[in-house]
Amino acid sequence: MLRLSKKTDYGLLALNYLASEAPAGVASARVIAEKYDIPVELLAKVMQQMARSGLVAAHKGAHGGYALGRAASTITLADIVESIDGPLAITACGRDDDPCDQYGSCTVRDPLWKVKDRILSVLQTTTLAEMGDKEVHVPLTVRI
Amino acid sequence: MLRLSKKTDYGLLALNYLASEAPAGVASARVIAEKYDIPVELLAKVMQQMARSGLVAAHKGAHGGYALGRAASTITLADIVESIDGPLAITACGRDDDPCDQYGSCTVRDPLWKVKDRILSVLQTTTLAEMGDKEVHVPLTVRI
DNA sequence: GTAATATAAGACCTAATAGGTCGGAGTTAC
DNA sequence: GTAACTCCGACCTATTAGGTCTTATATTAC
Numbered sequence: 585m586l587r588l589s590k591k592t593d594y595g596l597l598a599l600n601y602l603a604s605e606a607p608a609g610v611a612s613a614r615v616i617a618e619k620y621d622i623p624v625e626l627l628a629k630v631m632q633q634m635a636r637s638g639l640v641a642a643h644k645g646a647h648g649g650y651a652l653g654r655a656a657s658t659i660t661l662a663d664i665v666e667s668i669d670g671p672l673a674i675t676a677c678g679r680d681d682d683p684c685d686q687y688g689s690c691t692v693r694d695p696l697w698k699v700k701d702r703i704l705s706v707l708q709t710t711t712l713a714e715m716g717d718k719e720v721h722v723p724l725t726v727r728i
Numbered sequence: 729m730l731r732l733s734k735k736t737d738y739g740l741l742a743l744n745y746l747a748s749e750a751p752a753g754v755a756s757a758r759v760i761a762e763k764y765d766i767p768v769e770l771l772a773k774v775m776q777q778m779a780r781s782g783l784v785a786a787h788k789g790a791h792g793g794y795a796l797g798r799a800a801s802t803i804t805l806a807d808i809v810e811s812i813d814g815p816l817a818i819t820a821c822g823r824d825d826d827p828c829d830q831y832g833s834c835t836v837r838d839p840l841w842k843v844k845d846r847i848l849s850v851l852q853t854t855t856l857a858e859m860g861d862k863e864v865h866v867p868l869t870v871r872i
Numbered sequence: 873g874t875a876a877t878a879t880a881a882g883a884c885c886t887a888a889t890a891g892g893t894c895g896g897a898g899t900t901a902c
Numbered sequence: 903g904t905a906a907c908t909c910c911g912a913c914c915t916a917t918t919a920g921g922t923c924t925t926a927t928a929t930t931a932c
Contacts, residue, residue: 586809586847588730588818590920596836604835612878620830626921632880645929646877661843665730674732686764691748692740695859699805699850703730706846715839733890756908770892776910789899790907 592668594622595630596715599639599664603656604716612649630668637667656716662707672707674700736812738766739774740859743808746784747800748860756793774812781811800860806851816851818844 598616602609606616613631617624631650635642639659640650652659665672675696676684684690742760746753750760757775761768775794779786783803784794796803809816819840820828828834 586730586732586813586816586818587820590820593820593830593836596840597830597834600835614878620833622830623921625923628879629881629921635879642879643929644877644879644927646931648878648929650879669730672730674730676731676734676737686737686741686766689764690741691744692737692859695854696740699854702850703847706843706850710839710843715836735890758908767892769894772909773892773911779909786909787899788897788908788910790901790905792899792908794909 586674588665589669591626591630592665594620594627595634595664595668596661597622598627598631598650599634599652599656599659599712600716602640602650602652603712606651610643610649610651615649634664634667637663639663639667655713657711657713659712660708661710661712661715662704664712665707672700672704674703730818732809733813735770735774736809738764738771739778739808739812740805741766742771742775742794743778743783743796743800743803743856744860746794746796747856750795754787754793754795759793778808778811781807783807783811799857801855801857803856804852805854805856805859806848808856809851816844816848818847 597620598613601616601619602611613628614624616622617627631640631642634640635650635653638653641653642648642650662672675693687693741764742757745760745763746755757772758768760766761771775784775786778784779794779797782797785797786792786794806816819837831837
């Protein structure tokens with residue numbers, strides 16, 4: 585239902601931590617996982633994937649960990665989603681290669697792809713740096 | 729991974745059929761399902777849901793079927809998605825009522841909600857009528 | 873050199889839910 | 903009235919996201 589996976593959520597939290605809070609910009613998967621109560625092994629897998637995409641740089645060994653692979657201002661939400669969940673697709677029939685059962689008779693494919701492109705551009709124009717800027721919008725709700 | 733469900737795809741196809749191709753703007757779930765090779769009962773369930781939301785009007789009995797509940801120009805993609813899949817949410821932690829495990833420590837919730845609102849506005853500005861306008865973009869690929 | 877700590881990578885299990893199925897109840901045409 | 907057709911709502915199943923476990927490999931501190 586148009587939701588990004590939990591893995592992406594976790595990856596986003598981790599990147600944001602590396603960008604804003606981690607001492608010297610470095611932290612191990614274990615430290616980050618404990619900080620946010622995320623299963624360690626799962627976050628590790630996410631970090632590995634992001635390392636493969638170059639979003640983070642991995643340093644093995646004692647006092648190792650992960651650091652951002654490039655400036656936070658050059659990492660977009662689209663980069664993160666695609667790194668973890670693969671290429672963005674809002675329809676079941678992904679690309680030209682795997683046509684779905686309704687390919688021949690489908691009347692809404694082209695319009696939907698345009699919608700996808702518009703959503704993609706939203707993700708592409710949101711950078712990690714912007715998300716870290718915490719102009720916190722704490723709603724001033726008062727409970728009596 | 730940010731994908732809308734097959735049900736939504738099917739619902740969209742059905743609505744588009746009612747809007748553009750159905751004789752007198754009326755068709756039964758069976759007819760539509762056969763037209764697009766969709767499991768009849770599944771489409772029936774989708775149509776039911778959309779009937780509850782008022783997107784389509786149901787007519788029981790012989791020669792019955794479904795018709796659009798209101799003008800195609802007033803039905804947005806957001807209406808359809810919300811009718812079938814429920815309120816749009818891109819994160820696991822939906823609304824204020826059900827906080828996720830990371831609620832307290834989550835640093836990306838507010839920015840993500842802004843992203844959600846931007847995506848929502850994309851869906852809200854795309855109407856069924858626009859999607860039906862088939863300025864067909866058939867790619868001129870030639871196979872030798 | 874060795875022990876400790878870190879990532880890397882793969883198989884594997886489980887629980888949520890999207891996808892699909894079934895029998896029944898209501899309407900209409902004749 | 904009855905038969906044919908429709909919608910309707912509960913039920914089941916198969917896929918996959920989410921999470922776990924194990925082993926291997928690299929780096930650093932001592």
